[in-house]
Amino acid sequence: MGTDWAAEQLGAYNDIKEDGTTVTIRSKTIGTYNPVTEATSGGGTTEYPTYCLVKDFIDATNDMVMSLALLHDKTSIKKGDRLLIVPAYGLPDLSNPATKQEFDLVYGSDVHSIISVQSVEPGGTAILFKVQARR
Numbered sequence: 001m002g003t004d005w006a007a008e009q010l011g012a013y014n015d016i017k018e019d020g021t022t023v024t025i026r027s028k029t030i031g032t033y034n035p036v037t038e039a040t041s042g043g044g045t046t047e048y049p050t051y052c053l054v055k056d057f058i059d060a061t062n063d064m065v066m067s068l069a070l071l072h073d074k075t076s077i078k079k080g081d082r083l084l085i086v087p088a089y090g091l092p093d094l095s096n097p098a099t100k101q102e103f104d105l106v107y108g109s110d111v112h113s114i115i116s117v118q119s120v121e122p123g124g125t126a127i128l129f130k131v132q133a134r135r
Contacts, residue, residue: 005125012127013089020051024106025091053085082133088126095119105133
């Protein structure tokens with residue numbers, strides 16, 4: 001019998017909900033530009049409330065940078081960047097640039113830009129996203 005990846009995805013969501021903090025992922029769909037009218041149409045914003053675990057990239061005990069291996073596009077880490085572990089349940093694919101969406105993240109009262117995303121996908125189904133966020 002195969003693994004029920006949808007159930008695993010929901011399980012990860014519930015685990016992070018129990019121990020994590022609330023965040024909102026905002027998806028901004030990029031509109032289409034019409035050069036004749038010089039107007040953009042079809043864009044919009046959708047909000048996805050969810051939960052996450054928040055980590056600093058800098059380990060305060062030894063001031064060492066956490067592994068860069070999680071950043072598959074080799075984006076640099078800057079002071080103040082956060083690593084957020086976000087369950088994929090109920091979210092669009094944050095790691096797929098082909099979606100023509102831009103994402104940011106509302107954490108507390110601050111809006112953070114999403115710099116880099118790595119999807120954890122055993123069995124081809126996204127269970128978690130490792131998100132590098134910057135204020």
